[in-house]
Amino acid sequence: MEGASPRSCILRGFRYILCGMNPEYQYILARDTIDMIRDYQNDTGVLEYLDSLCFSIARLVEGKSVVEWGDLASICDQRYYSLKQGEPVPIDTKMLNAMYTKYENRIQKNQKTQPS
Numbered sequence: 001m002e003g004a005s006p007r008s009c010i011l012r013g014f015r016y017i018l019c020g021m022n023p024e025y026q027y028i029l030a031r032d033t034i035d036m037i038r039d040y041q042n043d044t045g046v047l048e049y050l051d052s053l054c055f056s057i058a059r060l061v062e063g064k065s066v067v068e069w070g071d072l073a074s075i076c077d078q079r080y081y082s083l084k085q086g087e088p089v090p091i092d093t094k095m096l097n098a099m100y101t102k103y104e105n106r107i108q109k110n111q112k113t114q115p116s
Contacts (some may be wrong), residue, residue, distance in 0.1 A: 006036060006095040007044045023066045025109045026104075027103040029057075034100045037076060041054035044083050058113050068099060 033050060040046035051073050060096035075092055082089035 006040055006049070008041070026038045026061070026067045026109060027063065027110075030069070030072065031100060031103045031107065034096050034103075037072070037079075037091065037096065040067060041079055042066055042083065042088075047080040047083070051080055067103065071095065071099070072101045 033054065036046065036050060040050075054069045054076060057067075058065065058073060061069070061080035075096065078089055079091050
């Protein structure tokens, strides 16, 4: 992700959405989204975009989701509005770390079970 613009990272993620939201693709997209939330936690433009993206995905895959897209949207939303009001609330790193670990473990597990 180093050197890539937030927009190019986000657009790359849409490739996974268009693949039918296979559970592994959801995990990968969520993991990369968490990285972007961490990397751009002080950028209101990126946070606003990620909030909208996560909220939209939550609505699109409702009932088929293996990722807590609504929670990711809420984290972005809270940070975005607190920055806009000039009273930044820290992102919920405990929740983000737990989600990141969960998704990374699922990705690794899926990679081990796929035939070479």
